[in-house]
Amino acid sequence: MHQTLLFLHLAAGSVWVGGHLVLAVSLLPEAMAKRDPDLVRGFERIYERIGLPAMAVQVVTGLWLASLLRPEIASWTDWSDPVALTICLKLACLAATIGLAVHARLSIIPRLDAARLPMLGAHIVAVTALALAFVWLGLAFRYGGV
Numbered sequence: 001m002h003q004t005l006l007f008l009h010l011a012a013g014s015v016w017v018g019g020h021l022v023l024a025v026s027l028l029p030e031a032m033a034k035r036d037p038d039l040v041r042g043f044e045r046i047y048e049r050i051g052l053p054a055m056a057v058q059v060v061t062g063l064w065l066a067s068l069l070r071p072e073i074a075s076w077t078d079w080s081d082p083v084a085l086t087i088c089l090k091l092a093c094l095a096a097t098i099g100l101a102v103h104a105r106l107s108i109i110p111r112l113d114a115a116r117l118p119m120l121g122a123h124i125v126a127v128t129a130l131a132l133a134f135v136w137l138g139l140a141f142r143y144g145g146v
Contacts, residue, residue, distance in 0.1 A: 012057035082145025
């Protein structure tokens with residue numbers, strides 16, 4: 001069971017991180033240079049179909065895997081335990097990612113134009129950095145946590 005959960009978690013993470021890297025490194029610079037928010041809108045419209053389900057799979061499998069490592073959820077807040085600290089840091093990355101996504105969805109995207117594109121770009125870069133932090137923290141589990 002653990003191996004299957006980990007596979008699903010890693011596969012979904014690949015979709016999430018890969019999509020955001022393509023967006024941040026390839027599409028966003030072009031959109032910024034052309035001042036064309038439609039390039040980002042088009043990508044988001046297509047990517048959301050696989051990106052959001054991938055994040056949902058990551059959340060479910062991540063919580064499940066965390067509960068296998070530390071069955072007592074209350075123990076996740078014991079920052080003297082490197083594994084518990086890693087779980088907390090991953091949860092903090094998740095909270096930040098959700099916060100950025102909600103802010104973008106409610107405040108930026110409905111009125112997205114060339115003038116607001118840099119703010120959306122900052123969100124994209126931040127979410128991509130958080131996605132890479134998820135990967136680094138996930139790797140830390142292999143070595144006993146952070």
